[in-house]
Amino acid sequence: MQNPTAAMLVIGDEILSGRTRDSNMHFLAGELTKHGVRMMEARVVGDDQSAIVAAVNELRARWDHVFTSGGIGPTHDDITADAMAAAFGVSIDHREDAMALLQAHYDRSGLPFNEARQRMARIPAGARLIDNPVSTAPGFSLENVYVMAGVPKIFEAMVASVMPTITGGAPLLSQSLRVERGEGDIAEAFGKLAMRFPDLSMGSYPFIHNGAHGTNLVIRGTDAGQIDLAMGELVRLFK
Amino acid sequence: MQNPTAAMLVIGDEILSGRTRDSNMHFLAGELTKHGVRMMEARVVGDDQSAIVAAVNELRARWDHVFTSGGIGPTHDDITADAMAAAFGVSIDHREDAMALLQAHYDRSGLPFNEARQRMARIPAGARLIDNPVSTAPGFSLENVYVMAGVPKIFEAMVASVMPTITGGAPLLSQSLRVERGEGDIAEAFGKLAMRFPDLSMGSYPFIHNGAHGTNLVIRGTDAGQIDLAMGELVRLFK
Numbered sequence: 001m002q003n004p005t006a007a008m009l010v011i012g013d014e015i016l017s018g019r020t021r022d023s024n025m026h027f028l029a030g031e032l033t034k035h036g037v038r039m040m041e042a043r044v045v046g047d048d049q050s051a052i053v054a055a056v057n058e059l060r061a062r063w064d065h066v067f068t069s070g071g072i073g074p075t076h077d078d079i080t081a082d083a084m085a086a087a088f089g090v091s092i093d094h095r096e097d098a099m100a101l102l103q104a105h106y107d108r109s110g111l112p113f114n115e116a117r118q119r120m121a122r123i124p125a126g127a128r129l130i131d132n133p134v135s136t137a138p139g140f141s142l143e144n145v146y147v148m149a150g151v152p153k154i155f156e157a158m159v160a161s162v163m164p165t166i167t168g169g170a171p172l173l174s175q176s177l178r179v180e181r182g183e184g185d186i187a188e189a190f191g192k193l194a195m196r197f198p199d200l201s202m203g204s205y206p207f208i209h210n211g212a213h214g215t216n217l218v219i220r221g222t223d224a225g226q227i228d229l230a231m232g233e234l235v236r237l238f239k
Numbered sequence: 240m241q242n243p244t245a246a247m248l249v250i251g252d253e254i255l256s257g258r259t260r261d262s263n264m265h266f267l268a269g270e271l272t273k274h275g276v277r278m279m280e281a282r283v284v285g286d287d288q289s290a291i292v293a294a295v296n297e298l299r300a301r302w303d304h305v306f307t308s309g310g311i312g313p314t315h316d317d318i319t320a321d322a323m324a325a326a327f328g329v330s331i332d333h334r335e336d337a338m339a340l341l342q343a344h345y346d347r348s349g350l351p352f353n354e355a356r357q358r359m360a361r362i363p364a365g366a367r368l369i370d371n372p373v374s375t376a377p378g379f380s381l382e383n384v385y386v387m388a389g390v391p392k393i394f395e396a397m398v399a400s401v402m403p404t405i406t407g408g409a410p411l412l413s414q415s416l417r418v419e420r421g422e423g424d425i426a427e428a429f430g431k432l433a434m435r436f437p438d439l440s441m442g443s444y445p446f447i448h449n450g451a452h453g454t455n456l457v458i459r460g461t462d463a464g465q466i467d468l469a470m471g472e473l474v475r476l477f478k
Contacts, residue, residue, distance in 0.1 A: 013442055016278040017411070018268030019457060020444065023260070025283070030257030039255040041290065042283040044264070047442070051280065074423045075443040076430035116426030135452070151445055172256070184313045187355030191315035203252055203286070204314040205259065206390055213374070218258060 003169030003222070006032055007059040008042040011052055011070035011080055012150055015044050024069040024155045031159055036169035036222075037065065047071060052083035060087075060145050065166060067159070070150030072139065074116040080147060081140075085124035088142050095123040098138055105136035131161040170222040175231045179238045182206065182213035189237050190217060197230045199223065242408030242461070245271055246298040247281040250291055250309035250319055251389055254283050263308040263394045270398055275408035275461075276304065286310060291322035299326075299384050304405060306398070309389030311378065313355040319386060320379075324363035327381050334362040337377055344375035370400040409461040414470045418477045421445065421452035428476050429456060436469045438462060 008028055014020040022044070029039050040063055045051040052071075059066045071080030085092035098121035106113040120137040123129065130139035130146065132154055139148040139158045148158040179186060183206045194202040200221040207214050217238070219230050247267055253259040261283070268278050279302055284290040291310075298305045310319030324331035337360035345352040359376040362368070369378030369385065371393055378387040378397045387397040418425060422445045433441040439460040446453050456477070458469050 013440065014444055016268055017459065018265060018272050021265040026257060026260040029255055033257050044281040073445060075426040076433050077442045114423060117423035153447055184353065184356035187313040194315050201252060203316045205253055206312060208390065208392055220256065
């Protein structure tokens with residue numbers, strides 16, 4: 001059985017300007033791998049409706065699931081919900097259940113539920129809400145697209161609500177071996193081993209530590225027995 | 240004058256699997272901003288030739304410059320140089336100047352200049368080499384595409400060699416103000432201010448610190464006087 005596929009779309013000028021270092025892509029990649037879903041590509045676009053629409057329409061046509069982060073807050077630069085409505089060709093308006101959630105939240109906190117905050121209840125027609133246990137303002141999903149907040153703590157909580165609703169595949173397993181030798185020393189034998197295990201994916205990741213070259217060798221796949229076998233050979237070759 | 244544009248293409252299964260958290264995109268974004276080049280989008284693809292070819296051909300047609308990281312080492316999963324040759328429809332072979340650089344490097348270090356290491360001298364026809372002061376094996380550029388290593392220390396050194404060869408634009412300036420209020424409290428006035436300064440870009444980035452909501456307000460642009468003026472108003476509004 002093939003594993004389901006996914007893509008991530010990070011939305012926000014602050015990532016492209018270098019102001020903020022995104023952490024959501026790395027978090028999601030790890031969660032998807034544990035869940036047996038393969039992340040096939042990721043993209044970052046700015047706060048620009050046409051860029052968001054083009055990217056999400058390409059990605060949702062190509063992969064089983066698309067996860068977005070960023071741009072669903074109350075300020076003028078939060079345009080993701082409108083962009084998603086445009087991408088799907090549906091209307092967008094304040095939705096009653098989202099309004100009620102937010103009204104109750106701001107009643108409790110004593111902050112005014114003003115027009116800006118009400119913007120966070122604008123949800124494209126036909127979407128399902130995604131629970132936000134951190135700050136209430138919901139994300140939403142439309143078909144195979146999951147639209148979530150950019151603040152890492154909120155993004156991570158939303159991923160936790162969404163993941164159980166997604167059918168995973170066989171867990172994507174990996175084992176790695178750290179060798180204190182440069183890639184050039186291990187490349188030939190490692191490449192030959194990789195050819196003998198066509199169902200596994202083998203990658204080599206060089207590093208420099210205290211001026212010395214080393215390599216992490218990683219074997220990935222869904223068959224634990226095959227991975228054990230290949231790792232046994234790797235250890236024999238390089239340890 | 241418009242600022243030149245750029246895109247980044249990160250290449251590597253290890254980013255998409257969640258094994259490695261990319262840092263090159265964030266580094267490059269900051270360097271480009273200082274240099275007056277706008278990063279318009281970024282993508283991550285795996286070690287898959289057709290995915291790399293499709294992405295680089297889209298990006299190089301759309302933006303002034305494209306920077307790639309990853310996949311130029313000696314192992315079987317390093318397929319970026321071949322993918323670039325395929326994307327540009329040019330041949331690829333061991334190149335004499337790259338071979339000489341590497342031969343001298345391995346002579347000095349006493350390591351064998353074996354077949355795997357010689358792979359790193361395979362350069363698409365017509366490319367210019369990019370200097371690698373860390374570990375010698377060069378990057379290369381083809382037209383507007385700069386192909387660099389994935390190891391951050393080497394990537395960063397290559398960016399430093401490339402950046403002076405790229406014509407920058409007016410520096411992209413920014414100022415930011417941290418306010419201890421949620422986005423919903425400042426959204427209306429901030430949005431109105433943004434409308435009054437159409438040449439500036441204003442973004443608001445919420446954070447949660449010790450359970451309290453705060454917001455970083457950022458004003459970006461190329462006109463320092465306008466940014467000062469807008470920041471003055473922002474301080475009056477929210478401090």
